[in-house]
Amino acid sequence: MEPGTARIAVDLLGGDDAPAVVVDGALWAMRADPDLHLLLVGPAEVADGLIGALDPVQRTRVTVRPVRAAVGMADHPVAARADSTVRAAVTAVRDGIADAVVSAGATGATVTAAALGLGRWPHVRRPALVATLPAVVGPVVLLDVGGSLEPGPATLARHAVLGAAYAAVAHAVAEPRVGLLSVGTEGGKGDRLRRTAAPLLAAAPLPDGARYVGLVEGYDIASGARADVVVTDGFTGNVLLKAIEGAYALAGGPPASGGAPRAAALLGVAGTVVVCHGAARADDVASGIALAAHLWRRRATDTVSTLLDRAPQAPAKPGDHADRTTDTEVSL
Amino acid sequence: MEPGTARIAVDLLGGDDAPAVVVDGALWAMRADPDLHLLLVGPAEVADGLIGALDPVQRTRVTVRPVRAAVGMADHPVAARADSTVRAAVTAVRDGIADAVVSAGATGATVTAAALGLGRWPHVRRPALVATLPAVVGPVVLLDVGGSLEPGPATLARHAVLGAAYAAVAHAVAEPRVGLLSVGTEGGKGDRLRRTAAPLLAAAPLPDGARYVGLVEGYDIASGARADVVVTDGFTGNVLLKAIEGAYALAGGPPASGGAPRAAALLGVAGTVVVCHGAARADDVASGIALAAHLWRRRATDTVSTLLDRAPQAPAKPGDHADRTTDTEVSL
Numbered sequence: 001m002e003p004g005t006a007r008i009a010v011d012l013l014g015g016d017d018a019p020a021v022v023v024d025g026a027l028w029a030m031r032a033d034p035d036l037h038l039l040l041v042g043p044a045e046v047a048d049g050l051i052g053a054l055d056p057v058q059r060t061r062v063t064v065r066p067v068r069a070a071v072g073m074a075d076h077p078v079a080a081r082a083d084s085t086v087r088a089a090v091t092a093v094r095d096g097i098a099d100a101v102v103s104a105g106a107t108g109a110t111v112t113a114a115a116l117g118l119g120r121w122p123h124v125r126r127p128a129l130v131a132t133l134p135a136v137v138g139p140v141v142l143l144d145v146g147g148s149l150e151p152g153p154a155t156l157a158r159h160a161v162l163g164a165a166y167a168a169v170a171h172a173v174a175e176p177r178v179g180l181l182s183v184g185t186e187g188g189k190g191d192r193l194r195r196t197a198a199p200l201l202a203a204a205p206l207p208d209g210a211r212y213v214g215l216v217e218g219y220d221i222a223s224g225a226r227a228d229v230v231v232t233d234g235f236t237g238n239v240l241l242k243a244i245e246g247a248y249a250l251a252g253g254p255p256a257s258g259g260a261p262r263a264a265a266l267l268g269v270a271g272t273v274v275v276c277h278g279a280a281r282a283d284d285v286a287s288g289i290a291l292a293a294h295l296w297r298r299r300a301t302d303t304v305s306t307l308l309d310r311a312p313q314a315p316a317k318p319g320d321h322a323d324r325t326t327d328t329e330v331s332l
Numbered sequence: 333m334e335p336g337t338a339r340i341a342v343d344l345l346g347g348d349d350a351p352a353v354v355v356d357g358a359l360w361a362m363r364a365d366p367d368l369h370l371l372l373v374g375p376a377e378v379a380d381g382l383i384g385a386l387d388p389v390q391r392t393r394v395t396v397r398p399v400r401a402a403v404g405m406a407d408h409p410v411a412a413r414a415d416s417t418v419r420a421a422v423t424a425v426r427d428g429i430a431d432a433v434v435s436a437g438a439t440g441a442t443v444t445a446a447a448l449g450l451g452r453w454p455h456v457r458r459p460a461l462v463a464t465l466p467a468v469v470g471p472v473v474l475l476d477v478g479g480s481l482e483p484g485p486a487t488l489a490r491h492a493v494l495g496a497a498y499a500a501v502a503h504a505v506a507e508p509r510v511g512l513l514s515v516g517t518e519g520g521k522g523d524r525l526r527r528t529a530a531p532l533l534a535a536a537p538l539p540d541g542a543r544y545v546g547l548v549e550g551y552d553i554a555s556g557a558r559a560d561v562v563v564t565d566g567f568t569g570n571v572l573l574k575a576i577e578g579a580y581a582l583a584g585g586p587p588a589s590g591g592a593p594r595a596a597a598l599l600g601v602a603g604t605v606v607v608c609h610g611a612a613r614a615d616d617v618a619s620g621i622a623l624a625a626h627l628w629r630r631r632a633t634d635t636v637s638t639l640l641d642r643a644p645q646a647p648a649k650p651g652d653h654a655d656r657t658t659d660t661e662v663s664l
Contacts, residue, residue, distance in 0.1 A: 107515075134582065135582065136581075136582055146515055149515065149522070149523040150523045150524060181571055182567075182571075183478055183481065183566075183567060183570040183571065184610075190481070190567070191481040191482045191567045192482060194567075217571065217574050218570070218571040218572065218573065218574025218575035218576075218577070218578060219574045219575070219577060219578035219581075220578070221575050221578055221579075222575065222578030222579045222581060222582040223578055223581070223582075232571070234515075235514075235515060235522065235523045235526075235568070236567070236568050236571060238515040238550070239513055239514070239515065239549065239550040239564070239568060239572065240550065240571065240572060240575050241550065242549050242550025242551045243550035243551070243553050243554065243572050243575060243576055243579075244550075244575055244576065244579045245550070245551060246550060246551035246552070246553055246554030246555055247553075247554045247575075247576045247579040247580060247583070247592075248579060248583055249468075249551075249554060249555070250466065250467065250468055250554040250555075250587045250589075251579070251580055251583035251584070251585070251586065251587045252583070252587065253583070254583065255582045255583045255584065257582075260579075278516075
């Protein structure tokens, strides 16, 4: 674990089994990381229950922001109203009271709250959720896993840059190889989005010695032999991540190198935000908090943003405005 | 194994490692199934090599159709010209000389050849590739895995009917539960295609006591707890299938109930067609031949087609003509 204080705002009411699993996950994280400070955002009595389980020294690392309103999993993202736990957690980061946000609530609501509360990076129309998966030659960074369900080709190209920078910064991957997920590796394979995006990815100036390796296939996610960063739309990435998780469960457990992640980093907003799986268990919440602390300690969000600013942006292309906004994602 | 002769036309030149793995796979299949007859479609010397490895009694179950031209994996599907092995194999089925076709060649070329040579079913604008995967409560039928990369919502609804009929006929699933793959199970989750398709699937009259269970997620493919049939577009299905295969490889091997299939049935054309993985090994080709024989012996294609005719079709909707044709799929 890297040294340094990390102050994480935790959405106590986010997730199918909140607040119980969030409380348990927060307790595990507190005990595992002596430099971790938590800002508990949720009902005071829930926070009090958590604090009651800590020893007096640990308690000095916990503060509480009492908020009562949650966002339901079936709610429209704009339901992330100003007095909801996820909005309050984001506001704490904006105000410098916390360094990062962790929520297991509805992804769309968290993405909306983060984009509204923290602002988006220049040149990134659509934030991306980034998951890191174990691979034979690993790890492999997969994006987007649900931030933008219907990106246009220019967004895929931008996400390629984001993913390359993230692999370098968060996972110390040297000269990341970036692939575009499709149904075959031969040039021209894929649907219209992939065929339009491939030349944009090939032309995109990637940061940090990263290079575009062309089309990759589903196998490459668990293999890692062809690419360190796999770029796809948020719909495909989301169902893929969950299908891989299901496959590991059926195969009798995840590989020794770790299972499918149940926490993902949100890139493209001006702050460190980690989204946990809605069906997160306590250990998933704990790993989400640990990921947020890791990213903060590496100043990953700022560094990725800087790399992005430095990578000259490809000139605007006709596909640039082809993104679609859907009910389950950011709609500003 | 069901009884009854099955005459399978095998594309000797289809696949990355053809003809060697196709020859080996055909030999395995011949030895495993005493009622199997093969029509070998490819160069005479390749067929002769295979025949030379059989005993005299087995040889009576093999005939040869000499054809020299293959379709490359990177070729455009219209490269499936009349004198190619896959077209000749399809023609043999059309002419009643074989009961089914098996090819490990480029999927797009096989789908094109089958649609041109055998004709499509009425009311099915887009053929679907159907894969059967092991699941905790299994099997689960996943479609489309690459037949139609950019279906419109009406095609997804039609594929739901196809998948339900296939689960009942090919796998004897009683009253199949049909789900639409999305990023969450709550109504309204998903991209525009899913949100438009969901009400069409809910309204589609399904055959054989099948019922629509709503949105399902990636986990449900390996779980089977929520649905027996999972419907998605061919792009997503294709990358999913390969990602699950990769996950099993990383997890140390497939589950005891079997790995990700490397052969899929093509539904929507008037004949029995099985597509093997381009990177098929000999055992994959053998399992593709066994699948084709199984489907023929159950008269699965005809029965699915009959069930489809019997299921009243939902009235035409605005989305009906929203399919896109891409380079890697049928373009008639």
